Amino acid sequence: MPDPQSALEPLFRAAISKAFGDQHAATDPLIRPAQNDKFGDYQANVAMSLAKAVGAKPRDVATKIIEALDWKNVFAEPPTIAGPGFINIKLDRAFLEQTLAAAAGDERLGVPRAADPQTVVVDYSGPNVAKEMHVGHLRSSVIGDAIARVLDFEGHTVVRQNHLGDWGTQFGMLIEYMASMVNAGDETKINDLNAFYQQAKARFDADPTFAEAARKRVVLLQSGDAYSVGAWTRIVELSKRHFNSAYQPLGVKLSDADIRAESFYNPRLADTVAELEELGLTKVSDGAICVFPPGFAAENGEPLPLIIRKSDGGYLYATTDLAALRFRVRDLHADRIIYVTDSRQKQHFAMVFKTAELAGWTAGVKLEHVPFGSVLGEDGKPFKTRSGETVKLADLLNEAEERALKVVTDKSPELPTEQRQEVAHAVGIGAIKYADLANDRIKDYVFSWERMLSFDGNTAPYLQNAVVRIRSIFRKAATQNIKFDPAAPITLADPAERSLALRILQFPGVVNQVAQSLEPHRLCTYLYELASLYHGFYERCPVLTAPDGATRSSRLALSALTERVLKQGLDLLGIGVVDRM
Ligand code: ARG
Numbered sequence: 001m002p003d004p005q006s007a008l009e010p011l012f013r014a015a016i017s018k019a020f021g022d023q024h025a026a027t028d029p030l031i032r033p034a035q036n037d038k039f040g041d042y043q044a045n046v047a048m049s050l051a052k053a054v055g056a057k058p059r060d061v062a063t064k065i066i067e068a069l070d071w072k073n074v075f076a077e078p079p080t081i082a083g084p085g086f087i088n089i090k091l092d093r094a095f096l097e098q099t100l101a102a103a104a105g106d107e108r109l110g111v112p113r114a115a116d117p118q119t120v121v122v123d124y125s126g127p128n129v130a131k132e133m134h135v136g137h138l139r140s141s142v143i144g145d146a147i148a149r150v151l152d153f154e155g156h157t158v159v160r161q162n163h164l165g166d167w168g169t170q171f172g173m174l175i176e177y178m179a180s181m182v183n184a185g186d187e188t189k190i191n192d193l194n195a196f197y198q199q200a201k202a203r204f205d206a207d208p209t210f211a212e213a214a215r216k217r218v219v220l221l222q223s224g225d226a227y228s229v230g231a232w233t234r235i236v237e238l239s240k241r242h243f244n245s246a247y248q249p250l251g252v253k254l255s256d257a258d259i260r261a262e263s264f265y266n267p268r269l270a271d272t273v274a275e276l277e278e279l280g281l282t283k284v285s286d287g288a289i290c291v292f293p294p295g296f297a298a299e300n301g302e303p304l305p306l307i308i309r310k311s312d313g314g315y316l317y318a319t320t321d322l323a324a325l326r327f328r329v330r331d332l333h334a335d336r337i338i339y340v341t342d343s344r345q346k347q348h349f350a351m352v353f354k355t356a357e358l359a360g361w362t363a364g365v366k367l368e369h370v371p372f373g374s375v376l377g378e379d380g381k382p383f384k385t386r387s388g389e390t391v392k393l394a395d396l397l398n399e400a401e402e403r404a405l406k407v408v409t410d411k412s413p414e415l416p417t418e419q420r421q422e423v424a425h426a427v428g429i430g431a432i433k434y435a436d437l438a439n440d441r442i443k444d445y446v447f448s449w450e451r452m453l454s455f456d457g458n459t460a461p462y463l464q465n466a467v468v469r470i471r472s473i474f475r476k477a478a479t480q481n482i483k484f485d486p487a488a489p490i491t492l493a494d495p496a497e498r499s500l501a502l503r504i505l506q507f508p509g510v511v512n513q514v515a516q517s518l519e520p521h522r523l524c525t526y527l528y529e530l531a532s533l534y535h536g537f538y539e540r541c542p543v544l545t546a547p548d549g550a551t552r553s554s555r556l557a558l559s560a561l562t563e564r565v566l567k568q569g570l571d572l573l574g575i576g577v578v579d580r581m
Contacts, residue, residue: 004091037499059085073092077090097490109565109568249397251576281359304351322355372442407453
């Protein structure tokens with residue numbers, strides 16, 4: 001049992017059964033790490049909820065539970081009752097040392113595989129073809145990737161889906177513009193898709209003849225006209241290359257195989273609408289086919305429609321999402337579907353989910369929208385370049401590496417250039433990703449180079465530096481010919497060793513919490529605290545100059561274990577580590 005929480009849960013359940021009967025034993029997790037060490041190591045707050053069910057005072061319930069506990073060798077002393085009926089638990093040192101040894105001997109660091117593995121679709125990134133990826137897509141890519149990594153690590157079958165926006169009326173405009181450029185012999189400009197898009201849009205807005213031709217072009221494209229389809233394919237391919245050139249340096253695990261773009265669902269839209277019609281879920285309103293899912297009202301109190309087919313026969317973003325949802329359930333066999341987009345799409349997904357539920361598509365399937373806030377500049381306004389344009393992702397990543405290179409050069413001028421560049425990459429990209437992950441995702445966050453690249457505080461460089469510190473201890477040990485045995489017994493004599501060990505043992509619980517809540521910032525907070533505890537330990541407890549060989553081995557083993565948790569935790573966030581910096 002490599003994790004105290006999972007050792008304590010069954011003990012408490014057994015005690016509750018014994019004291020109050022089996023029917024009361026099965027509740028949600030009973031035990032959580034204590035917020036403050038004056039409440040012990042762990043705390044159980046089950047007595048309050050149980051009190052109602054058994055008709056007794058919470059403190060009396062707590063007393064009965066404690067009396068019924070079979071806790072030999074687990075607790076240092078009998079648990080105590082605090083406040084309205086919290087049970088405070090202090091773990092026995094030998095028990096901690098044993099659980100720690102088990103975690104050290106486990107390549108998964110005590111994180112269990114999911115007992116009931118699911119197929120989880122994670123829909124993230126979703127940039128739009130012929131448009132520059134912006135910071136919103138960066139957030140979706142980074143948060144979505146962390147969530148996918150955590151679920152993967154838990155042993156679920158993760159199906160990544162990149163719902164590219166590659167379809168819609170704007171393609172008529174783009175293809176028409178492309179045709180005009182080819183005619184003018186000016187085709188090379190197409191490589192800068194963003195500029196290309198903006199020029200096409202300007203022409204569309206200014207030139208009615210062009211606009212009309214663009215509208216006809218949409219019909220041509222949809223009817224499979226060879227030139228139009230060819231041009232569209234080329235635009236999509238160029239965009240994919242552009243997106244991959246961001247995913248690759250970011251270390252976002254999305255490949256072309258994960259793309260299931262809007263156009264994929266095109267042949268399925270009519271059928272999706274027909275199915276909803278047959279189920280009697282649709283109404284025609286001003287010629288448009290709509291669903292009115294209950295619980296959604298416009299500002300004037302009228303029921304809010306989810307339009308699934310316009311009066312001109314055109315389909316919408318919502319129609320594609322309904323077709324995609326149905327496909328994910330029926331063809332991908334999803335048990336859980338996770339959508340990572342900015343919070344402005346909250347209502348869209350709520351209405352799509354409700355409609356799918358009414359259609360009976362989602363029985364036994366968990367649907368979750370994972371919303372996130374905006375990226376703000378230091379002025380508190382939406383993040384823009386100095387001249388007021390949206391920041392291009394590629395420029396942002398380059399700047400991150402440049403700034404990180406400067407930071408690293410200041411700190412370690414002696415490192416060879418090549419190594420400094422490698423470090424700058426890990427630190428720069430890590431800093432951007434970590435800043436995006438470390439805050440509660442629902443909140444807006446302020447983009448600050450200075451803060452994210454700081455070696456102090458809850459940042460990627462701080463965590464990466466903790467790994468570097470530990471690795472340097474081992475390098476030094478090697479030069480002094482000190483043999484290291486990772487399986488050496490760890491003794492927790494000093495309070496700093498004990499606090500560090502307790503935190504290491506909380507890793508499985510935190511990973512599980514992130515898998516449930518889909519909130520990567522919880523893992524960030526945990527790693528930050530772990531690194532801080534390590535620094536505290538390092539100050540108090542000499543490692544290489546420990547008073548005796550056994551203590552030295554123990555402290556080396558504790559350091560190595562800390563390094564593994566930091567590295568694994570950062571990997572789940574999609575952030576790399578380095579040997580020196
Ligand atoms: N392309 C969309 C956007 O840029 C995001 C797609 C999200 N996924 C989805 N299934 N709707 O806002």
